[in-house]
Amino acid sequence: MATRLQIPPAGTRLLLTGNQACALAAATFGCNLGVGYPGTPSSEILDALVMIAGSHTTQWETNEKTAVEKALGASMAGGRVIVTMKHVGVNVAADPLLSFASTFNSGLVLVVGDDPGAHSSQNEQDTRMFMGLFANLPILAPSDSQEVYDFVGAAFEISDRFRTPVVLRLTTNICHAETPVVTAEPMVHRPAGYVNNFPNNVVLPANFRKLRHRSLHERLPALTEYAETATLTREDAGTRPEFGIITEGVSYAHVKEVVGEAIPILKLGMVFPLPLGRIARFVADHPKTVVCEELEPYVELQTKAEGIPILGGKAFFPREGEFTAGVVAQGLAAAGLPVKEPTAAAAPVPGVPRPPTLCPGCPHRATFYVLNRMKANVFGDIGCYTLGGLEPLSALHACICMGASIGMAAGVATVARPETPVVAILGDSTFLHSGITPLLGARWNGADFTVVILDNGITAMTGGQPNPGVESTLEGASTPKTDIEALVRALGVEHIAVVDGYDVARIKEALTAAVAHPGVAVVISRRPCALMPTKRHYKVLRVDHGKCIGCHTCVKVGCPAISLSDELTDKGRRKSYIDPRACIGCTVCQQVCPVGAIVDLEAV
Numbered sequence: 001m002a003t004r005l006q007i008p009p010a011g012t013r014l015l016l017t018g019n020q021a022c023a024l025a026a027a028t029f030g031c032n033l034g035v036g037y038p039g040t041p042s043s044e045i046l047d048a049l050v051m052i053a054g055s056h057t058t059q060w061e062t063n064e065k066t067a068v069e070k071a072l073g074a075s076m077a078g079g080r081v082i083v084t085m086k087h088v089g090v091n092v093a094a095d096p097l098l099s100f101a102s103t104f105n106s107g108l109v110l111v112v113g114d115d116p117g118a119h120s121s122q123n124e125q126d127t128r129m130f131m132g133l134f135a136n137l138p139i140l141a142p143s144d145s146q147e148v149y150d151f152v153g154a155a156f157e158i159s160d161r162f163r164t165p166v167v168l169r170l171t172t173n174i175c176h177a178e179t180p181v182v183t184a185e186p187m188v189h190r191p192a193g194y195v196n197n198f199p200n201n202v203v204l205p206a207n208f209r210k211l212r213h214r215s216l217h218e219r220l221p222a223l224t225e226y227a228e229t230a231t232l233t234r235e236d237a238g239t240r241p242e243f244g245i246i247t248e249g250v251s252y253a254h255v256k257e258v259v260g261e262a263i264p265i266l267k268l269g270m271v272f273p274l275p276l277g278r279i280a281r282f283v284a285d286h287p288k289t290v291v292c293e294e295l296e297p298y299v300e301l302q303t304k305a306e307g308i309p310i311l312g313g314k315a316f317f318p319r320e321g322e323f324t325a326g327v328v329a330q331g332l333a334a335a336g337l338p339v340k341e342p343t344a345a346a347a348p349v350p351g352v353p354r355p356p357t358l359c360p361g362c363p364h365r366a367t368f369y370v371l372n373r374m375k376a377n378v379f380g381d382i383g384c385y386t387l388g389g390l391e392p393l394s395a396l397h398a399c400i401c402m403g404a405s406i407g408m409a410a411g412v413a414t415v416a417r418p419e420t421p422v423v424a425i426l427g428d429s430t431f432l433h434s435g436i437t438p439l440l441g442a443r444w445n446g447a448d449f450t451v452v453i454l455d456n457g458i459t460a461m462t463g464g465q466p467n468p469g470v471e472s473t474l475e476g477a478s479t480p481k482t483d484i485e486a487l488v489r490a491l492g493v494e495h496i497a498v499v500d501g502y503d504v505a506r507i508k509e510a511l512t513a514a515v516a517h518p519g520v521a522v523v524i525s526r527r528p529c530a531l532m533p534t535k536r537h538y539k540v541l542r543v544d545h546g547k548c549i550g551c552h553t554c555v556k557v558g559c560p561a562i563s564l565s566d567e568l569t570d571k572g573r574r575k576s577y578i579d580p581r582a583c584i585g586c587t588v589c590q591q592v593c594p595v596g597a598i599v600d601l602e603a604v
């Protein structure tokens, strides 16, 4: 483990991303445990927390549900704990979270990274709706790294004062943008220790009906009173008092960009419960007020339901996608508010089109190549391997959420088995996250299909975090890794094959046997991710143009290192070319070339 960074003294000025600010705040405000499951945009919080010296423990858990359950225990023991996840992780953790919400425990901050624009997610669900209106949990919504830092401290205080979990709702821009932070006085929190409390911590129906559900609702008026006066929400004065804007989160930064000091702004820091009294007074003072918020009309609907006369919200702003200063300027102008043109710097810089693809030497490639050739119906999952659905591999035909692959394949195989093979495919991290129980059910119910576990020894898609299939923890302690093959066998699967992810012939042989096997069969395709721990260099390959017949079979493996050269065959077809700077020598293209035209770089 690298040297850990000391918590800086109060008053230190730093430039931090929201994720780094969150980690530093957790360490500064006495967090005893940081736990979570990786997911963009929040993965780097625990990656940063583990680098900071302090008395906290930092751990990745197998999934968001187990992370929250560990956090509940830490909270019951009187500890301070942050539990991190992306927005869809909240769905996985919802069961323990929603019941725990009705107990009275403190010190628990749930940090959720929402992803407006679905940059790296399967949906854009809005945590304010789920954790606020549905779960009744207080939510803080920071607008920059300083607020992330300060709001973590405030969240611990609210959690302790009202004895409730508190949600810190971040979004992609807040997580990843660097803005200045001035640090606070570091503190140490000593857990009070665990004490049995049957009526509070056992949500038996009798306890829940008598005490817990009512307490959950009784806590709300006190929280609302707090929200009405808390300095987390503030007002910016403006020179045009007839207008007003109610906003929160990253939208505040965009609003400031396009209205400057002209229009008064009510910037909400606590978004559940909403300070509706304060909102009503603001609107009374500024009769032409609009609500500017990303994603759902969360503030707008509650404001309208209270009968507060705003001009509108989603009538002017889109309900989907990430806001930019341009989008905000357009919406405000449509509502009739005076706006400045966003500065050039605020306009998004057009990116170079670069379709996502598996890396050169990715150990998933050969398996998808074979599945494509087998015309398999592939029920996929979430990870780098989801890219196996894109051309030219085109061998993944359904993908809904983490862990769904096995269940979907089982459902299809049960109801209407297609002519060609039914295959579920998922990575090691996903299998350990939520693939074990569906495999157990499928085997038990006698389903007949094939499962492929792509074991690259890491959680690659989110940046290479360790998982229980890896020999070291997030803190760098060595630990026995989970034997995936033994685990699959323990679930009752009898037909198991382990293959090298680079061995095309062996993968084909194992998949053919697995598909022919009646019942659930599992193929584990194993080879480390090509980027972990650093790019692995085997022998770099080249195309021998004397032998290449321009059939483009190698192109069909979809490696970004392979392109077409200027050199033509007799029939005018372009011969292939391998970029030696990108190739890592996995040999998959060499194995599929029908004429042996792919050779070692040094070979003549």
Ligand SMILES: Cc1ncc(C[n+]2csc(CCOP(=O)(O)OP(=O)(O)O)c2C)c(N)n1
Residues within 6 Å of the ligand: 037, 038, 039, 040, 086, 088, 089, 092, 121, 122, 382, 383, 384, 385, 402, 426, 427, 428, 429, 430, 431, 454, 456, 458, 459, 460, 461, 462
């Ligand atoms: C519920 C949920 N949690 C977290 C994520 C973020 N995420 C996307 S893929 C993935 C795991 C990928 O690891 P693995 O299955 O091993 O595949 P690899 O990327 O290594 O190929 C994670 C954590 C998510 N999409 N959904």
Ligand code: SF4
Residues within 6 Å of the ligand: 357, 358, 359, 360, 361, 362, 363, 364, 384, 456, 460, 461, 529, 530, 531, 532
């Ligand atoms: S990061 Fe690893 S697993 Fe992901 S595409 Fe690249 S080589 Fe494959």
Ligand code: SF4
Residues within 6 Å of the ligand: 360, 361, 541, 557, 559, 560, 561, 562, 578, 582, 583, 584, 585, 586, 587, 588, 589, 590
């Ligand atoms: S050997 Fe072939 S498939 Fe593997 S990285 Fe090099 S060019 Fe790509």
